[in-house]
Structure formats: structure tokens, C-alpha cells
Amino acid sequence: MKQRAKNLAGITIGTLLATSVITFSMISSASDNMSDETQQTTNAAKNVILLIGDGMAESQISAAAYLNGAGYGAEDLTMDQFKNVGYARTFSHDNTVTDSAAAATAFSSTHKTDNGVVGKAPKNKEHHQNEQHFDVQTVLEAAEESNMSTGLVSTARITHATPAAFASHIDDRNKENNIAEQMLLDHDVDVLLGGGKRQFIPEEAGGKRKDGKNLLELAEDHGYQLIENKADMKKTVASKLLGLFNDSHMTYELDRNLTNEPSIDEMTNKALDVLQQDDDGFFLMVEGGRIDHAGHSNYPATNIQETLAFDKAVKEALDFAKKDKNTLVIVSSDHETGGMSIGANGEYGYNKEVIRNVKRSPEYISKQLDKNDANLEEVIKKYTGITNLTKKELELITSSQNKASAIANIISERALIGWTTTGHTAVNVPVYAYGPQAEKLTGTIDNTEIAEVINFTTSKSFTSQNLIEQVKQFSENGEMTDEKATRLLFTHLETVRQFEDQNKADKVVKQLEHFHILIDKQKERNSLSNKAYQTLKDGTDALIAKWE
Known part of the structure; x- marks a missing residue:
């Protein structure tokens, strides 16, 4: 620790x-077809x-x-x-x-x-x-x-x-x-x-x-x-x-x-x-x-x-x-880069062998070329497996200020990999998840x-004080409109905090269950926003799980 x-x-x-x-x-699939991995978890x-x-x-x-x-x-x-x-x-x-x-x-x-x-x-x-x-x-x-x-x-x-x-x-x-x-x-x-x-x-x-x-x-x-x-x-x-x-x-x-x-x-x-x-x-x-x-x-x-x-x-x-x-375990991405496609220029296909034959990055390959590109075909053959560069491809590399980019372009064209942007x-x-709470990351x-x-998982130090601060924030920004009901929420949470301090788990849970009922009623009366309701509900559920 x-x-x-x-x-x-x-x-x-x-x-x-x-x-x-x-x-x-x-x-979700039908429950009788669900594996352990797709079962909902609360912990x-x-x-x-x-x-x-x-x-x-x-x-x-x-x-x-x-x-x-x-x-x-x-x-x-x-x-x-x-x-x-x-x-x-x-x-x-x-x-x-x-x-x-x-x-x-x-x-x-x-x-x-x-x-x-x-x-x-x-x-x-x-x-x-x-x-x-x-x-x-x-x-x-x-x-x-x-x-x-x-x-x-x-x-x-x-x-x-x-x-x-x-x-x-x-x-x-x-x-x-x-x-x-x-x-x-x-x-x-x-x-x-x-x-x-x-x-x-x-x-x-x-x-x-x-x-x-x-x-x-x-x-x-x-x-x-x-x-x-x-x-x-x-x-x-x-x-x-x-x-x-x-x-x-x-x-x-x-x-x-x-x-x-x-x-x-x-x-x-x-x-x-x-x-x-x-x-x-x-x-x-x-x-x-x-x-x-x-x-x-x-x-x-x-x-x-x-x-x-x-x-x-x-x-x-x-x-x-x-x-x-x-x-x-969560696997995802921040964004896509390059607008990559499999199949390009109106052609159906993916010439995988072109990709398999590439042994080094275009950056490395371009650095192996001599000053006048005299060894161009030899280098391309050695590191990409391409033995039949066309005249157009040769000119593309020799005339380019960015030879690595030119080499990559030839590989893309031959493999039928397309790009829409740099x-x-x-x-x-995509988002892939496994383990507790994984089912929350579907759809x-x-x-x-x-x-x-x-x-x-990481905010294990959450307490009723956090709920109190949330209620205060939502009240101040207009997402809770019933002042009398809001005061009742504050009073209820103060009671929860006292029981937390006394480490009385059963009373903490009981009071939180009552708090849950109170916010449900406010939601029915449209006196708190969807965001406020969901946040307070989730926090209450988390605290109940913690003390149970």
C-alpha cells in the first residue's frame, strides 16, 4: 500500500x-446464450x-x-x-x-x-x-x-x-x-x-x-x-x-x-x-x-x-x-488516422502479399538510397520484394523530395490500400472490454x-461528501429547481455522513436507499435534470455497493 x-x-x-x-x-444476446464475459456485473x-x-x-x-x-x-x-x-x-x-x-x-x-x-x-x-x-x-x-x-x-x-x-x-x-x-x-x-x-x-x-x-x-x-x-x-x-x-x-x-x-x-x-x-x-x-x-x-x-x-x-x-x-481490460482508440481503406481506386481487392513482403519502414528504406538513387531498384527489391518497378514508379521516387512517402505510395497502390487524408x-x-463492468461499454x-x-474502480475514496458537493453544484447551476426538496437531500446526506463516520454500514445503506427514493420522486416531478438524476443515482448505487 x-x-x-x-x-x-x-x-x-x-x-x-x-x-x-x-x-x-x-x-446483448438472449440470456441463455450469454457467456460469463457478457453477464452484467455490479462490483x-x-x-x-x-x-x-x-x-x-x-x-x-x-x-x-x-x-x-x-x-x-x-x-x-x-x-x-x-x-x-x-x-x-x-x-x-x-x-x-x-x-x-x-x-x-x-x-x-x-x-x-x-x-x-x-x-x-x-x-x-x-x-x-x-x-x-x-x-x-x-x-x-x-x-x-x-x-x-x-x-x-x-x-x-x-x-x-x-x-x-x-x-x-x-x-x-x-x-x-x-x-x-x-x-x-x-x-x-x-x-x-x-x-x-x-x-x-x-x-x-x-x-x-x-x-x-x-x-x-x-x-x-x-x-x-x-x-x-x-x-x-x-x-x-x-x-x-x-x-x-x-x-x-x-x-x-x-x-x-x-x-x-x-x-x-x-x-x-x-x-x-x-x-x-x-x-x-x-x-x-x-x-x-x-x-x-x-x-x-x-x-x-x-x-x-x-x-x-x-x-x-x-x-x-x-x-x-x-x-x-x-x-x-478496455481496448479502444482516440481517433482514426489517415482515412484508411481496404480496396482503393475503384478496385475490389487486397493484395496482401505486397504488405507481407515489406521488411522495413519507408523511412528506413529511403535512407538506404545513395546520393543519386543509383541503387534504387536494388534497395526496393531487398526491402519490399518489388522486382518490377514501372517507369512511372521510378520517376515518382527519384523526383520526390520525400522519398519515404513516394515508396509508401507505391506500396499502397500495389496493395490496394487507400488513404483519404494525412x-x-x-x-x-471500436471499444472492446473484458471483466467487471465490461458490459457497460457496449453499443x-x-x-x-x-x-x-x-x-x-479507481475512485475508491468516494463518500457521501462527494454527493453533497454534487447536489450543491447541480443546485447552483439550475439543474435542481425545487429548493425545499434540495434542502431535504442535503439533510439526508448529512445523516449518511454521520453514519459513515461511525462506520455503521447498515444505517449508511438504509439512508442511501431512502435518498434513492427521494431523487426518484424529484425526477418524476421534473425538478432535476436527467444529468443530475443519473449522476446522483450512479453515485448512490456506488456507495451502497461499497458499504454492502
Whole structure:
């Protein structure tokens, strides 16, 4: 057990939403056909593992599954084996097309925010110019308050937008030096594994910090063991790890065997080995960050191989959960990147062998070309298996300022993989879940609801005081209109708090059941909003479950 304290200027998850989850529409089969995995559960999990395939949607997953399949068919990925499946809408506070910062903040805090902002929410319900933001508690911070161990793993820089949204509060995702400092010094994350060493060291040491600070030295003072390669990660027995395996993002999976970097599944396995030692449970976020980068660059084989590597991390998590039997696993994405399609240019098909023959990323391949491209055909043959470049393809590469992009374009054209953009898209992304509360993440949901479900486990410190603060908030913002009934709610909750202080569980439960009846009556009279009713109902249910 670890004692941690958190002080935030903003709103805590518990204060705003309670520790429960909103009930949303679900896809279900007949009860006699339901497996244990799809049965509804009321208890919180001991542990939560959230895996985010950055830039991954159905096209990326399908392309990977088809690549593994024989003939025209597909072979199930681990992701395809989940029974609780839904889809999440990803829009941000200020754009239909989100970025990773806003989407990860939705995952981490239940709040929609503006693109580029991490760990903060806007003060205005509708987007305004010069929007002001306030700090919001994340599920990782709630886990720390509940004495749970925590971990962040990414194949991108560990200070990149997605991991940053769980352990920092920054108005601009590009302030990665500030994110590194907050992540390391303002939190007590037990496991940090990824790239981004440059954000932790000063310029004179080859880093990006202009303030002269060497956060690696400070990390040692905070009990971290620094590891920088796969071998050291494997052999360490330390209980607090800072693994920085690349100055920037970690190497693409296609090129990783040229380095000493661990794979995403190896990092996931190591994180689980460390975190599972905590009897209070743990929260772990794992990001396949380079799926997104390959999508931005329209690198087809690279994108698919990153997705397959991510799926191996999903397997590590799911295998752990099945053995542990008290772990919630959630797999999703912040958004889709690239507008990827299987089948392109009006042609039906997927030439999988083209993808299978690619041995390195376009970035690596382009760097093997000599000054005048004299070895072009030799290099392309060696790393892509293409032996019959057309005159048009040769000219495309030799005339291009971005030879990696030209090579990727040829691979896409031959494989019949299409792209509509080098940016993000607004399509819904899949949500896969296993374990306690998993059935709450089926159907079409908002991405903030993922945080609500996680919060059911991580906000174990929720009490009647949080309900009191919620009633106060809803009363002040006009979502509760009956002043007399609101005073009665306050009185009732004060009684609950007294019984909590006396540790009288049966009386706490009885009073909460009465409180439930009171809010039901207010709902019938239309004297409180749907949001207020649902939030108070969920909080009451969570407290009842806690005291029972």
C-alpha cells in the first residue's frame, strides 16, 4: 500500500460524476446464450488496464486480421475475441475531428476539452474564442488517491499527448518539457515506459530542455530506476521504473530488431509484473502510439505491423485478466488516422502479399538510397520484394523530395490500400472490454464514458461528501429547481455522513436507499435534470455497493 496525496485546483472525478458508470444502451444476446464475459456485473474491478491504439479504427484492425488470414479470409486478432464490443464517438469540445490530447483527456477525466489541451476542461459548455480551462482530476490521479499503483506505457514519447493526459495539466500538448516535469515530480507513477528521453535532459546533454534541469537525476531522487534498453528492463527487479528507450518516439516495429528497444507487449508484461504486487490494485494505460504516426504518413505496411504489435500487448493484458479474474481490460482508440481503406481506386481487392513482403519502414528504406538513387531498384527489391518497378514508379521516387512517402505510395497502390487524408478523421472507433463492468461499454457511447467506467474502480475514496458537493453544484447551476426538496437531500446526506463516520454500514445503506427514493420522486416531478438524476443515482448505487 502506498500513501499518496493529490491537490488539484479543478474538479475531481468523484465530485463531478461519482464513482459509478452511466447506464447506456447495450447490445446483448438472449440470456441463455450469454457467456460469463457478457453477464452484467455490479462490483468494481481490482485492477484496470486501458489500451489505446492511437489512430486505430476498424480499417486498421481489419487490414491486420486479413493480413494474418489465409487466402481471402482473415484470422482473428486478440481484439476480435472480445464479446463486449461497442463504438465510441470521438468529437472534442471545439471540433468534430479530435486530436489525441482532447480524446485522451476524455478517456482520462470524463471531460470533453479543446484540441491541443491535456488534463484540463473548458469553462464554457460551448466553445468560445480565448477559452479558459481548469484542471480536472484524471483516473490515474484518482487511482493514486485510492492507494493503487499506476503505470503509463507508450511507443511514442512518454510525454506525448495520450500519456500526458493522464498525468499532467497543460494548455498546450507541445509543452512536453513541462509535461515531463509534472509527470515525474507532481505524480507518483510507478511505471513509465516509452520514448522521449530528450524531454528529461538539458540541451548540453543532448536533450530539449533549456532550463538546465536534468530530470533523470531528480527521478533517481524520487526512487526511480532508469532503464534504457530491453535487456535492462528484462532483468530489473525494481518496483519503480522509468524506461526511456529512445530520444524521441520509439522505433517502428518493422525496424525495431535493429535496436535494443523492447516491444510494446514486452513493456506491457513488465509493467504488469511490477504493478500486480500492490494489494490495493493498479491502473495501467498502454498506448500503441505509432499506429497513428504511420497513418499520418500513409505508410500501409508500417501501420498494419504497428497494429499487430499492439494486438500482442492486448493479448498480454487479456491473458492477465483471465488469470486474475478481477481485472477490467478496455481496448479502444482516440481517433482514426489517415482515412484508411481496404480496396482503393475503384478496385475490389487486397493484395496482401505486397504488405507481407515489406521488411522495413519507408523511412528506413529511403535512407538506404545513395546520393543519386543509383541503387534504387536494388534497395526496393531487398526491402519490399518489388522486382518490377514501372517507369512511372521510378520517376515518382527519384523526383520526390520525400522519398519515404513516394515508396509508401507505391506500396499502397500495389496493395490496394487507400488513404483519404494525412490527418485524423471523425469516424467512430471500436471499444472492446473484458471483466467487471465490461458490459457497460457496449453499443454506441461517448468516449468520456470510458473514463466513467474506469472511475468506478479507481475512485475508491468516494463518500457521501462527494454527493453533497454534487447536489450543491447541480443546485447552483439550475439543474435542481425545487429548493425545499434540495434542502431535504442535503439533510439526508448529512445523516449518511454521520453514519459513515461511525462506520455503521447498515444505517449508511438504509439512508442511501431512502435518498434513492427521494431523487426518484424529484425526477418524476421534473425538478432535476436527467444529468443530475443519473449522476446522483450512479453515485448512490456506488456507495451502497461499497458499504454492502
